[in-house]
Amino acid sequence: MAVLLLTVCGLVMVWCLCFALLKRNQIRRYLPPGTMGWPFFGETTEFLKHGPNFMKNQRARYGSLFKSHILGCPTVVSMDPVINRYILMNEGKGLVPGYPQSMLEILGKNNIAAVHGATHKYIRGSMLSLIGPASIRLHLLSKIDMLLRSYLDNWDGKTIDIQERTNEGRKRVTKLLRQIMEERRASSVTHNDMLDEILRNEDSNCKLSDVEIIDQVIAILYSGYETVSTTTMMAIKYLHDHPRALQELRDEHFAMRQRKKPDEPIDWNDYKSMNFTRSVIYETSRLATIVNGVLRKTTKDIELNGFIIPEGWRIYVYTREINYDPFLYPEPFTFNPWRWLSTEPHFSLPTSVLSVASSSGYNNSVNNQPNSSSTTDITPPSSLAEIPALPFHIDLSSNQHPSHHPMVTRLRSEAIKPRAYSSICQPIHHKLTDTEPKSVKEALGKPHWHKAMAEEYGSLFKSHILGSPMVVSMDPEINRYILMNEGKGLVPGYPQSMVEIVGKNNIAAVHGATHKYIRGSMLSLIGPASVRLQLLSKIDMLLRSYLDNWDGKTIDIQERTKEMALLTSFKPMVKVESNQIYETFKTEFDKLVVGTLSLPINILGSNYHYGLQGRKRVIKFLRRIMEERRASSVTQNDMLDELIGNEDSDYKLNDVQIIDQVITILYSGYESVSKTTMMAIKYLHDHPRALEQLRDEHFAIRQRKKPDEPIDWNDYKSMSFTRAVIYETSRLATIINGVMRKTTKDVELNGFIIPKGWRIYVYTREINYDPFLYPEPFTFNPWRWLDNKSLESHNYCFLFGGGTRLCPGKELGIVKITMFLHYFVTRYRWEEVGGEKLVQFPRVEAPNGLHIRVSKY
Numbered sequence: 140m141a142v143l144l145l146t147v148c149g150l151v152m153v154w155c156l157c158f159a160l161l162k163r164n165q166i167r168r169y170l171p172p173g174t175m176g177w178p179f180f181g182e183t184t185e186f187l188k189h190g191p192n193f194m195k196n197q198r199a200r201y202g203s204l205f206k207s208h209i210l211g212c213p214t215v216v217s218m219d220p221v222i223n224r225y226i227l228m229n230e231g232k233g234l235v236p237g238y239p240q241s242m243l244e245i246l247g248k249n250n251i252a253a254v255h256g257a258t259h260k261y262i263r264g265s266m267l268s269l270i271g272p273a274s275i276r277l278h279l280l281s282k283i284d285m286l287l288r289s290y291l292d293n294w295d296g297k298t299i300d301i302q303e304r305t306n307e308g309r310k311r312v313t314k315l316l317r318q319i320m321e322e323r324r325a326s327s328v329t330h331n332d333m334l335d336e337i338l339r340n341e342d343s344n345c346k347l348s349d350v351e352i353i354d355q356v357i358a359i360l361y362s363g364y365e366t367v368s369t370t371t372m373m374a375i376k377y378l379h380d381h382p383r384a385l386q387e388l389r390d391e392h393f394a395m396r397q398r399k400k401p402d403e404p405i406d407w408n409d410y411k412s413m414n415f416t417r418s419v420i421y422e423t424s425r426l427a428t429i430v431n432g433v434l435r436k437t438t439k440d441i442e443l444n445g446f447i448i449p450e451g452w453r454i455y456v457y458t459r460e461i462n463y464d465p466f467l468y469p470e471p472f473t474f475n476p477w478r479w480l481s482t483e484p485h486f487s488l489p490t491s492v493l494s495v496a497s498s499s500g501y502n503n504s505v506n507n508q509p510n511s512s513s514t515t516d517i518t519p520p521s522s523l524a525e526i527p528a529l530p531f532h533i534d535l536s537s538n539q540h541p542s543h544h545p546m547v548t549r550l551r552s553e554a555i556k557p558r559a560y561s562s563i564c565q566p567i568h569h570k571l572t573d574t575e576p577k578s579v580k581e582a583l584g585k586p587h588w589h590k591a592m593a594e595e596y597g598s599l600f601k602s603h604i605l606g607s608p609m610v611v612s613m614d615p616e617i618n619r620y621i622l623m624n625e626g627k628g629l630v631p632g633y634p635q636s637m638v639e640i641v642g643k644n645n646i647a648a649v650h651g652a653t654h655k656y657i658r659g660s661m662l663s664l665i666g667p668a669s670v671r672l673q674l675l676s677k678i679d680m681l682l683r684s685y686l687d688n689w690d691g692k693t694i695d696i697q698e699r700t701k702e703m704a705l706l707t708s709f710k711p712m713v714k715v716e717s718n719q720i721y722e723t724f725k726t727e728f729d730k731l732v733v734g735t736l737s738l739p740i741n742i743l744g745s746n747y748h749y750g751l752q753g754r755k756r757v758i759k760f761l762r763r764i765m766e767e768r769r770a771s772s773v774t775q776n777d778m779l780d781e782l783i784g785n786e787d788s789d790y791k792l793n794d795v796q797i798i799d800q801v802i803t804i805l806y807s808g809y810e811s812v813s814k815t816t817m818m819a820i821k822y823l824h825d826h827p828r829a830l831e832q833l834r835d836e837h838f839a840i841r842q843r844k845k846p847d848e849p850i851d852w853n854d855y856k857s858m859s860f861t862r863a864v865i866y867e868t869s870r871l872a873t874i875i876n877g878v879m880r881k882t883t884k885d886v887e888l889n890g891f892i893i894p895k896g897w898r899i900y901v902y903t904r905e906i907n908y909d910p911f912l913y914p915e916p917f918t919f920n921p922w923r924w925l926d927n928k929s930l931e932s933h934n935y936c937f938l939f940g941g942g943t944r945l946c947p948g949k950e951l952g953i954v955k956i957t958m959f960l961h962y963f964v965t966r967y968r969w970e971e972v973g974g975e976k977l978v979q980f981p982r983v984e985a986p987n988g989l990h991i992r993v994s995k996y
């Protein structure tokens with residue numbers, strides 16, 4: 140019996156052991172690669188001894204997301220900028236601060252870095268009121284001025300340890316805070332800030348115990364202690380080593396002092412005007428890497444880059460290396476404060492360690508002042524943006540969802556990993572011509588060409604397409620850099636056929652000062668102010684009648700949305716009485732559009748020839764109308780009147796420019812608006828819950844109105860779900876694959892030289908399917924744009940282009956689609972005739988039309 144029992148026990152133990160090992164292996168299988176080192180000690184010794192080199196070695200072996208065991212915890216180290224950004228921006232999703240136990244024990248378990256969720260929000264709000272920008276401006280700046288003025292007295296002739304001195308300076312500031320607390324306790328005056336709240340507010344919802352109060356005060360004192368003192372010390376060192384920088388800094392401060400009496404303190408405006416000083420501080424912080432990274436902890440199993448990080452693991456968001464990325468910071472090991480003083484209005488240094496460590500996500504440093512040159516959001520031509528005639532069609536009807544196309548399925552986050560990152564510290568400059576060129580034939584012959592090329596050569600590769608040597612960039616960071624740095628030898632590079640047909644003065648063909656001028660004129664015509672004050676009501680009126688009498692009909696929604704897009708551009712542009720004139724114009728305009736997407740061979744019968752003919756007739760038509768207008772005293776209250784009439788306008792254009800401007804406006808919003816509308820109808824048809832919510836939104840508005848009352852700006856602005864549907868459609872269908880640029884001089888990109896005159900295809904498609912930015916990226920989920928309001932303006936959202944060429948017609952485009960949907964869904968239901976082919980690449984289109992049966996709702 141005993142033998143039997145022992146055998147059974149043995150078997151159970153073996154089974155348990157096997158099960159545990161199996162389980163462990165299963166977890167391991169999903170963990171990132173890496174080593175865990177010795178039991179208990181892990182790899183702490185190597186980490187502490189070799190620091191950054193340990194990190195680099197591990198990255199070289201395992202990639203930029205690897206596991207380890209440091210400082211007593213199983214840890215995943217992320218050196219990937221995109222993942223780092225994701226972690227910092229997604230605190231709610233199972234990621235909270237994860238500082239070592241030792242730190243929490245000493246600083247207190249209630250300090251701001253140890254709490255999360257609602258408590259963090261509360262403490263942070265209160266803390267901002269105490270040490271945030273408003274408080275600095277109103278209270279702290281003058282006190283700090285006074286303290287440091289006396290602290291720096293009588294240093295003449297002394298030898299000092301600057302490290303000690305800078306620490307002391309910081310100590311004085313902390314002393315100031317203690318002093319304020321005492322004053323508060325002794326006084327009956329209330330200040331309505333966190334300190335008051337934590338000291339005496341008995342009725343507060345979050346009344347803190349004395350222990351908690353002490354933790355908070357210590358956290359405030361601790362957080363800025365080493366950072367401020369080390370940055371100050373290193374700034375003094377760098378300034379000592381770089382006399383030119385020191386001189387410029389001195390000049391800045393002396394200029395200020397000259398405006399002041401000897402003992403007059405520095406005020407907020409003085410402080411805000413110290414641009415060079417601020418740059419010195421940023422550059423010091425970057426070059427010395429005062430903060431190597433931040434720590435997070437998982438509160439549940441989370442997926443990162445295809446790996447599972449188990450609950451309770453630490454994540455070391457290691458941001459140090461991005462500070463030395465030559466792509467973000469050319470000559471990264473040089474102290475160059477001037478790099479932070481951009482003269483480009485749309486340029487600011489990208490989100491990097493400084494901004495990652497101090498201004499991203501929810502746990503950003505509370506007293507980090509916003510950079511004066513804030514990063515512009517991103518987003519401009521639409522149909523101009525398509526690369527014509529690449530036959531990579533995706534057959535939607537053959538039960539292959541567009542997003543399951545193999546080109547799209549490669550979209551794991553590796554695909555969007557900035558290549559710039561991988562070239563850190565090894566900026567090898569070699570001419571692109573060193574690698575094999577790819578021919579047009581090759582490009583056209585392979586359906587998954589982009590994918591294949593990116594896999595073979597990385598996300599920045601060269602080719603030769605459409606008669607021009609071309610670099611294709613599929614790298615989000617490089618794409619962002621190109622869009623944000625038009626001034627630096629990067630201008631639009633649309634095909635010759637487009638430029639010749641839309642006109643040499645069209646906005647996409649000009650740059651520099653001319654672009655600024657033409658863009659100013661365009662914005663005054665179609666920008667948000669104009670949409671609000673003039674265009675919205677015109678579009679409402681046009682679409683209300685355009686959508687009349689569709690009941691019982693079978694229509695081709697592709698054709699109807701095209702007509703809608705042109706009609707809503709043409710009629711507010713040129714008011715003509717007769718429909719006949721519009722129809723004739725439309726025929727010629729259609730030719731023009733076809734011509735822009737062709738090879739520029741001007742022989743009889745070619746699309747290009749056809750397009751040039753269309754352009755000639757469109758010009759003839761416009762010239763005639765312009766002459767009639769000039770001869771008449773009647774005003775038409777349309778955009779053409781505005782263009783030709785206003786002699787005093789800031790943006791007076793000559794006749795050739797006016798014609799190109801009109802054609803550009805009609806052309807740019809044509810395909811983008813029509814295709815987005817068509818695809819929205821398609822997705823809404825396939826997702827009844829979304830359609831229902833959209834209908835509810837529009838019916839709720841109609842109920843507040845008389846039957847024929849038009850939609851006004853407030854109604855439009857309240858249609859948040861509709862806006863979300865439009866963004867989600869634009870993303871999922873990828874109406875714009877990318878934009879084209881051209882180099883006007885040799886340009887360095889990511890360690891490569893792109894020779895002057897080359898085209899760059901800024902291929903932005905793949906970012907639309909990035910699971911980090913858009914979880915379950917192949918699902919039509921408009922709600923994601925409501926849940927995360929910052930999604931419209933994240934750093935890689937290029938749906939409307941970016942930088943100085945951000946789409947000027949963005950709001951107009953959204954208004955048109957919104958108004959179409961409004962009248963369509965409130966009047967009709969529809970079903971697809973079915974079986975029709977829909978291709979998504981290189982352009983979204985239904986080659987045989989997309990037919991739907993419409994009936995009254």
Ligand code: HEM
Nearest residue numbers: 519520521646804807808811812878939940944946948952
């Ligand atoms: C859903 C609709 C739209 C989308 C998705 C869209 C998208 C874009 C994109 C991606 C660009 C950047 C091109 C580049 O950087 O080279 C752009 C530029 C531009 N878009 Fe749009 N667009 C839309 C609607 C419109 C409309 C309705 C108009 C005018 C009526 C318009 C006029 C322009 C113009 C003129 C530019 C060039 C701006 C410049 O070069 O400064 N767009 N658009």
